[in-house]
Amino acid sequence: MLTLRGLGKDYGERTAVKAVDLDVVRGEILGLLGPNGAGKTTTISMACGVVTPTRGSVAIGGVALASEPFAAKAKLGLVPQDLAVFEELSALQNLRYFGALYRTRDVEWALDVVGLRDRATEPVKNFSGGMKRRLNIAAGLVHRPELLVLDEPTVGVDPQSRNHIFETVKALHAQGMTVIYTSHYMEEVEALCDRVAIMDHGAIVALGTIGELIAKHAGQGVELELAGNAEAGAAAAVAHGATRDGALLRFPAGAPLGAALAAIEAAGATVARIESRQANLETAFLALTGRALRDTE
Amino acid sequence: MIGAAILKDVQLLLRDRGRLLSLFALPVVFMVVFGSMFKFGPDRGAPRPIPVWSGRPELHLDSLGEGFTVEPAPSADAVRHAVATGDRVAGLVIPPTGPVELVIDLAGPVQVRGPVQGALTAAVMRALAPPIPMPALIEAKSPPGIAKPLDSISAFQVTVPGNAVLFGFFLSMTVAMTFASERRSGTWRRLLAAPVPRWKALVGTLVPYFVIGCVQLAFLFGLGALGFGMQIAGSVVALVALSLAVVLCATCLGLLFASVGGTEKQIGSTAPVVLLVMGLLGGCMFPRIAMPDFMKSLGHVVPHSWALDGYYDVLVRQGTSLADLAPSIGALCGFAALFAALGLWRFRFE
Ligand SMILES: Nc1ncnc2c1ncn2[C@@H]1O[C@H](COP(=O)(O)OP(=O)(O)OP(=O)(O)O)[C@@H](O)[C@H]1O
Numbered sequence: 001m002l003t004l005r006g007l008g009k010d011y012g013e014r015t016a017v018k019a020v021d022l023d024v025v026r027g028e029i030l031g032l033l034g035p036n037g038a039g040k041t042t043t044i045s046m047a048c049g050v051v052t053p054t055r056g057s058v059a060i061g062g063v064a065l066a067s068e069p070f071a072a073k074a075k076l077g078l079v080p081q082d083l084a085v086f087e088e089l090s091a092l093q094n095l096r097y098f099g100a101l102y103r104t105r106d107v108e109w110a111l112d113v114v115g116l117r118d119r120a121t122e123p124v125k126n127f128s129g130g131m132k133r134r135l136n137i138a139a140g141l142v143h144r145p146e147l148l149v150l151d152e153p154t155v156g157v158d159p160q161s162r163n164h165i166f167e168t169v170k171a172l173h174a175q176g177m178t179v180i181y182t183s184h185y186m187e188e189v190e191a192l193c194d195r196v197a198i199m200d201h202g203a204i205v206a207l208g209t210i211g212e213l214i215a216k217h218a219g220q221g222v223e224l225e226l227a228g229n230a231e232a233g234a235a236a237a238v239a240h241g242a243t244r245d246g247a248l249l250r251f252p253a254g255a256p257l258g259a260a261l262a263a264i265e266a267a268g269a270t271v272a273r274i275e276s277r278q279a280n281l282e283t284a285f286l287a288l289t290g291r292a293l294r295d296t297e
Numbered sequence: 298m299i300g301a302a303i304l305k306d307v308q309l310l311l312r313d314r315g316r317l318l319s320l321f322a323l324p325v326v327f328m329v330v331f332g333s334m335f336k337f338g339p340d341r342g343a344p345r346p347i348p349v350w351s352g353r354p355e356l357h358l359d360s361l362g363e364g365f366t367v368e369p370a371p372s373a374d375a376v377r378h379a380v381a382t383g384d385r386v387a388g389l390v391i392p393p394t395g396p397v398e399l400v401i402d403l404a405g406p407v408q409v410r411g412p413v414q415g416a417l418t419a420a421v422m423r424a425l426a427p428p429i430p431m432p433a434l435i436e437a438k439s440p441p442g443i444a445k446p447l448d449s450i451s452a453f454q455v456t457v458p459g460n461a462v463l464f465g466f467f468l469s470m471t472v473a474m475t476f477a478s479e480r481r482s483g484t485w486r487r488l489l490a491a492p493v494p495r496w497k498a499l500v501g502t503l504v505p506y507f508v509i510g511c512v513q514l515a516f517l518f519g520l521g522a523l524g525f526g527m528q529i530a531g532s533v534v535a536l537v538a539l540s541l542a543v544v545l546c547a548t549c550l551g552l553l554f555a556s557v558g559g560t561e562k563q564i565g566s567t568a569p570v571v572l573l574v575m576g577l578l579g580g581c582m583f584p585r586i587a588m589p590d591f592m593k594s595l596g597h598v599v600p601h602s603w604a605l606d607g608y609y610d611v612l613v614r615q616g617t618s619l620a621d622l623a624p625s626i627g628a629l630c631g632f633a634a635l636f637a638a639l640g641l642w643r644f645r646f647e
């Protein structure tokens with residue numbers, strides 16, 4: 001449905017996106033995960049024809065964006081990261097305008113999809129944050145695109161509205177729409193996406209189903225916290241295959257835990273806490289990027 | 298798409314009370330205030346009473362000419378008092394012997410004092426000199442090639458176009474603000490993601506404001522003509538063509554502001570200054586006719602002056618045709634092309 005080949009963007013000296021290869025399969029929900037500044041928005045913008053790539057090519061539904069931009073763009077709906085609507089206008093007036101850009105007059109469908117029909121004639125500035133987000137999505141849907149690209153659609157949204165957006169995306173997916181979903185929220189991606197692409201420093205560092213990514217990059221293991229002579233204990237543990245993060249030690253699954261514990265005790269340290277580590281997307285992400293998903297929090 | 302863009306921008310404008318006020322109400326306020334402050338032509342309002350005390354009963358001062366009435370005063374000091382307190386602009390004291398005393402505040406602004414002093418001096422000279430029948434010595438006439446002006450020129454002939462041009466050009470700030478806010482909000486990204494050529498995205502943002510600018514000028518000149526008695530001495534077609542050129546120029550200037558102006562905040566702080574200086578140089582607030590030569594020619598670096606020269610001709614000189622306005626319209630289109638070229642050169646779509 002969407003094919004990116006060697007797609008990259010430089011802003012002067014800075015490379016925002018290196019050279020991304022990606023195939024989005026028709027009918028799937030692809031999650032795009034990455035820390036702040038990873039290049040997610042830039043990649044999406046190039047895929048939508050908003051930003052002109054420095055290198056590489058884009059094809060949407062088999063149509064090359066560079067040679068047939070209008071045919072390609074007509075297949076795609078973009079929901080920008082920012083609230084890209086006119087706050088002074090009503091939901092209906094907004095959708096009519098964005099519909100006109102795609103030569104669509106029928107905006108009722110999009111209103112229904114996001115559940116805003118009964119508030120359609122009110123000025124958007126009276127809406128709650130969640131309702132604005134829903135309208136933001138509707139504005140990308142008016143022309144019933146084959147491919148919907150959502151750039152962090154749930155930023156700053158209360159749990160109730162977030163669920164609503166979730167259900168909306170699932171419903172669209174069930175109707176056969178292909179979706180690219182960028183998020184900072186691991187749970188969202190885990191719950192929603194068939195496959196996940198993890199971006200870091202302008203490149204896709206891993207791509208696969210959630211199961212594949214966890215199996216490959218987030219082996220289960222054990223986490224230890226030391227007390228007593230923690231320094232010496234930690235040194236002993238590292239010698240037995242642990243990785244160290246301050247007073248926190250991590251052993252991969254299958255490490256010789258018995259011998260390690262004996263060595264720790266021999267070094268004069270005690271175990272203050274021991275926990276089995278859950279293998280999930282979060283740990284896979286951490287293993288791949290060395291960073292937590294969100295800068296803050 | 299352009300129709301939808303016009304509809305959208307008109308809807309946005311109708312919800313924006315501040316912008317509506319500055320486009321339509323503010324210029325009207327300026328027109329009225331300046332229109333009642335300045336007086337041009339023979340219409341100088343009600344005649345002004347001039348207190349007169351005469352110590353020479355044989356000398357009759359019945360009339361002081363157009364614009365003044367004689368107001369007999371009980372004493373010389375009463376005349377001086379009336380002027381000193383500011384009740385009267387000037388007075389005359391005719392002593393039994395010696396020169397007539399013109400009582401007037403010599404520190405008053407020369408624009409007020411000069412005409413009064415001149416008129417009263419002439420009136421006194423006429424009254425004192427024996428009446429000799431004389432043929433008319435002088436008659437004012439426009440040279441051939443310059444159309445005959447209207448018989449009476451009210452201040453609105455000048456303040457309506459002056460403020461229409463000043464505030465008409467403020468459209469460019471609105472245009473630039475629109476670009477900046479669409480970029481900030483992300484609606485510009487939506488426009489770029491839509492199957493719409495980029496030139497059309499640009500034109501679709503400019504055309505609505507061209508239309509709004511035309512409505513604004515139509516409103517201001519319409520109100521001037523119907524409400525304030527502004528006359529159109531020349532051809533209405535010429536007036537319309539000139540106004541279209543003004544709006545085109547303002548719209549293109551808006552594109553230039555959008556390209557170099559930065560964020561909404563930056564545009565909001567720089568554009569008004571630039572536009573006010575342009576308006577001042579161009580004679581929107583103070584007529585260029587009254588400016589020294591140097592300022593007059595300096596004014597030609599801004600489109601406002603060309604617009605106002607054109608408006609003055611078409612509103613005041615009878616028989617002014619479209620061809621007579623060719624220099625003004627041509628200059629405005631030239632400025633428009635320059636602004637558009639610079640704007641396009643610096644414009645960043647992404
Ligand atoms: N217009 C631009 N000019 C210069 N640099 C830019 C521009 N847009 C993006 N960048 C840079 O490119 C890099 C990638 O930015 P991008 O917005 O794609 O990241 P992101 O993954 O979407 O981040 P976030 O999660 O914060 O939205 C960043 O370092 C950013 O500073």
Ligand SMILES: [Mg+2]
Binds near residue numbers: 040042
């Ligand atoms: Mg982003």
